[in-house]
Amino acid sequence: MYVIEILLKNTAMPMSVQRKTVEEATTVYHQVLEATKSNDRSLLELACDRQPEKKIAVMTDAIVAAQMYEKSGAAASGKTPGFVAFAEVAS
Template identity: 90%
Template sequence: MYVIEILLKNTAMPMSVQRKTVEEATAVYQQVLEAMRGSDITLLELACDRQPEKKICVMTEAIVAAQMYEKSGAAASGKTPGFVAFAAS
């Protein structure tokens, strides 16, 4: 399973959707990049493969970062991928 995370302005937690194959994940990641590059303010709607009822819709002008990673790789290392890492208190 592959995860595409999107970080929005003034939001600490990233939003994410999952895809089953690297090709599908790369296509979604490219869709997000194109939305970020565009000068028009539009809406970007994404749905999740693992949880089809999980959908997100964001204004493209609010996207500040995006990343793609393989979910199984995160579990093996014990380190959660993401934009913000919080230290345990």
């Protein structure tokens, strides 16, 4: 399962939807990127593959950041998804 998270202005928690394949997730991720690049103030509506009843709608001018990651791969590698990466300090 792949997760696409969207961070909105003045909102502490990101919104997310899930896709079953990397191709579908990449399509949604690029859809979010294109919506933020356009100067139009429009509504972007997304639905979740895992929970079809889960839908989100966001104003494109409120999107601050987006990320895509594999849900099972992040847990298995010990790396948590996120926008901040910490460097390892050599001792």
